[in-house]
Amino acid sequence: MPQRKMKEFNINNLVRSNVAGLKPYSSARDEYQSTGSEMVFLDANENPFQTDVNRYPDPQQRGLKTELAKIKNVSTEHILLGNGSDEVLDLLFRAFCEPGKDNVITLPPTYGMYKVLANINNIENREVLLNSDFEPNVEEILDSVDQNTKLIFLCSPNNPTGNSFLEKKIIHILENFNGLVVIDEAYIDFSNKESWLNKLKEYPNLVITQTLSKAFGMAGIRLGICYASVEIIQILNKIKPPYNVNELTQLRALDRVHNKDVVDSEIADLLKQRAILSEALVEVNFIENIYPSDANFILVKVDDANKRYGQLLEKGIVIRNRTTQPLCENTLRFSVGTGEENKKLIEALKNIE
């Protein structure tokens, strides 16, 4: 077990008092879960006529969690599913952060939703910039913590920079912060670094989020995943909307997870494409730096991001201009597309002056 250089971690000191005292909504499907087909279901005011979706979905998504647990090698009680990671992240705010009083720490340049969710929930967002290697400034982060700091968001691999944070930096934060450390692993399947999932049992303050939106190719169905201790998952379950993951999403996700080999071959293909794209970008004369990527996008530094963004748009290619982000002056972010799409991008880049 790692040495915790702080007092005993206790999740009950973190949860909002109204959430701790909350009696959750009990749905019809919570009170009686179907076990066979012989029962007559007249408990939920559903319409009895078949449309394939006339019944409420399983509020605990048991089928999907069971399959995810297998491919991720965790047990189902460590999993909470949401309507995209966005809902999962919002639930973390709502469970642990008292509006107008508590604060969270984020590390720009990073995913924009943490800040938006902090604003929506009226939670102070303390920003501690990454260093020039896009790594967390650990001492500065810990210096920013006070008794009302509930969550620290670490996006690794980070969006938009593409790098994974050094393990020792993350461990230092985990071992010296008495709130929750949320590691957003939206891009973990594109990385050769290990997921922090294997460390869940070691760190009671570790929360990991993943998504089916990127490597699994299912941004349209909205399925986000949270992995954490049983205690944390139980708290989040109390406040989630009962039917937050709809039936169509559960079915489509299950089908995709069953076909993990197809997902894996698409990931392998995208990684090949990422390498090809990255090599081709070296030949573009106005690209000054190509940042290494553990994700399905590449961040580059150019001479004039606004100008280059406009020129690509004129050629019908939409990329992300990150120039207004801290430490990201004159950077552009390219998602890795199909071989053909990437060729078009390279072609366009080489033909603008």
Ligand SMILES: *Cc1c(COP(=O)(O)O)cnc(C)c1O
């Ligand atoms: C794309 C992305 C997500 C995905 O969010 P969903 O709501 O699950 O689609 C989460 N975190 C980061 C850092 C991302 O870039």
